Every structure is written in structure tokens, then in C-alpha cells.
Amino acid sequence: MTASATGTMGHARDKLAGVLLIALSASAFGAMAIFARFAYAAGADVYGLLAVRFLLAAIAMGFVMRARGISLPPWRRVLALAAMGGIGYVSQSYCFFTALNYAQASLVALLLYLYPLFVTILAAVFLKEHLTTSTVIALVLCSVGAGLTVGGGEGSSLGIALGVAAAVIYSIYIVVGARVTAGVNAIATTTVICTAAA
Template identity: 50%
Template sequence: MTARSARLNGYLFVVIAAGGFGAMPIFARFAYAEGVDLATMLFLRFAIAAALMTLVMLLWRLRWPRGRDLWLLIGMGALGYVGQAYCYFAALRYATAGLTTLLLYLYPAIVTILAAVLARRRLSGLRLAAVLAALFGAALAVGDSIGGSPLGIILGVGAALIYSVYILVGARVTDSAGAIPGATVVMLSAAAVYGGIALAQGMTLPHTGAGWAAVAGIAVLSTAAAIAAFLAAMKRLGAADAATLSTLEPVITIVLAAIFLGEAIGLRQLLGGAVILAAVLVLTRLPKTSA
């Protein structure tokens, strides 16, 4: 595979991942409407996805990660995903959804800067401008409601920092472990932690077929496919560019919310989406980062 074709595949994987993650709030709205609580939804999300990915591992006879890679992947799921989710959902109690989402989308800038520091390389002005433009586009896209307490801001930044570390670790581990084996271990470890939390709090399962369909959508499209695709994208594009290109997620969420939930798309959302797409186009013309 040539470098150009590998990079094109990386863009495709980012779009798949962004589509899956971007659809998750839509699926979640339907799941909540059918009586599913947060702890149960998170457990079912990772448990179903882990079962599906384990089946893929067995059918394709893929090699399970071992040694240092295995422990790093377990940490990514049990600490990274759980910690990021806790900070994010806790932040929603002390800050508006708009501010919380914006703070989470600091992660492309954090990943880009940390990747440059770790690789001891100079960050180009054009790449930095694209990252900042994507962040500005996300700020426009999340809407007018930006406010919260200091605790909410701390938790929101915490979610971005944890996810940034998750991405940087994942970029290095995926090179040796592979995207599908790596994603499978991440999902299994996250499912184990969320299972304990759900059992402690008591599970509230979906009451209807529509509820189970929404949970299945979260597990299959927004977890199994999205995580595996994102890890594959990082292997081909580098952590920094994969993270920045993922700012397509709020654009996809806004479009899907308009289609399936009847939510209006305002001028700010259109401008934000245009800025993000412009940043994405700039990044596609830059060489791959080393991390």
C-alpha cells in the first residue's frame, strides 16, 4: 500500500468513526426515551460491542495483544474511557451542554501540541492554524448556551485531557497490536468496569424493541465500528491529524439531529460546520504527523 492510499484510507476511517460517534447522541436520546438509565446504557454499549469484536477476533483468528500492549489497552478502556465519561457527564451537572462539548473538543489541540512535544518536532503554523480553526468551528457549532461554574470547567477540561492521553497511547499501541485487537481489549475492559457500576446502582433495561434497537446502534455503530475505525485512522494519519479531523463529529450530530429529531439548524451551526470542513480540507493536504 502506498503512502497516499494509506492516507486516503485513513480519511475514510476518520469519517466512519466520526459518523459513529456523531450518531451516538441521537441513539442515546431514543434509548433514554425508552427508559434506559446512563449506567446501564454504558454497560450495554461496551458489553455488546465487546462480544461482537471478540467474535470477529475468533472468526478472523487474530492474535490477542500481550505483555505491555495488553496492559496499556486495558488501562485505555478501564481508566481512559471510564475517566473521560465520568468527567464529561459530571461536567454536564455544573456547566451547559454547549460549554461541556466545547471543552471536550479542546482535545485535538492538546493532542497536536503534546504529539509535537513528545516527538521533539516543530509544529507548523499551517497545522496549528487548522487545529485552532477546527476548535473555533466547534465553538460556533455547539450553539449560544456557553456557561458554567469553575467545577464544571475543570471537569470539562479533565475530560479533554484524559481523552488526549487515551489517543496518544492508542496511537503507539495500535502500531503493534492492531486496530481490531486493540479495540476489542479496550471494549472488554470498559465493559467490566461499567458492569460493576451498573450492578452496584441497579440496571434499568430497555422496555421495548425500539429501546434495544437504540442500544444496539450505540454498541455496533457508535462503539465497535467507531473505535476500531478511529484506531485504524490513527495508524495511518497520526494521532494529531486523526483527532483534529474528528471535529467532524459535532457537524454530523447536528445534521442527524435535524433529520431524525427535527432540531433546527441555525446560521451559527452552518458557519461552524463550514469552518470545520475548511480546516479538514487543509489538513488533508499536509503530510502525516509522526505521532
């Protein structure tokens, strides 16, 4: 087997692994609302749930960093990442998990997925990313779908507002993160963000 064929097979394996990891991540993200409702039924509240979520993530990521010998980024970057976690991620999570008390888990999860719409608009305005015709069509379809979801879902106006707020905050978080995390190790980034959130 030639080196180019081996490289092509390796690339295909990496691509497949990437797709599977994305699918796993999306499944876990989608199930998050359902598990939160179970936690609430067992007596947990939003503050306790978020504290445990972020604390466990921070500890786990700390171990991963240590095991892989990854060091923290420069102090200036740490402060920016900490602000992303302590302000952005906490605010988004608070809105999302509080919305679950006022609307169906399925509706809240779908509202959060408005974020690609908001990210695209924010990226076009602030990052000067070009909007293609297909992107604009996708944005219109996303908006129509969101309207149908909200119109047919069961939930109070507060639950819907918190769900949309979670999507907006997450969108800002992503656009800001595109600049703040540039050139920083992904594991170090996640560790600092989760620790600050905790």
C-alpha cells in the same frame, strides 16, 4: 491495463473507502450524544448506558477476532491496553455521557472536539512532534471557535467542565495509545480496550 494502472485504481478505491469510513465514523460519533439523550429520556442512566455500550462492543469485537483468526498480543501489551480501556476510555466516556445531563448534546459534542487541540500540544511536548506555522494557526482558530461555542451554548459550568475534561482525557488516551498500540493489530487492540472498559 498495466499493473501500474491497476495498482493506481486500487489505491484510489482504498483511499475513497478510507474517506467514506472516516465520514461514517464521524457521523456515528456525532450522533452518539443524541442517542444518549434518547436513552436517558427512556430511563437509562450513565452507568447502565456505558455498561451496555462497552459490553456489546467487547462481544462484537471478540467475534470479529475469532472469525479472522486474530490472536491476543503479548501479555505485557494486553495489560497496557487494558489500562487504556479500563482507566482512560471509561473516564473519558463517563465525563462525556455525564456532561449530557448538564448541557446541550450539541455543546458537549463540540467540546469533545477540542481534543485535536490538546493532542497537538501533548504530541509536541511528549512525542517531540514539530509544530508548523499552519498547525499553530489551526490551533488558534480551534481555540477561538471553542470559545465562541462555549460562550453561545446553553449549559451549566459543570456540563462545560465535564465536556472539556472528556476532551482532555481523550487527548491523553490518544497520545498514550500512539506508543502502547504501536505494532499491535488494530482489531486485537480494540477488543482488549473494549473488554477492559466493559
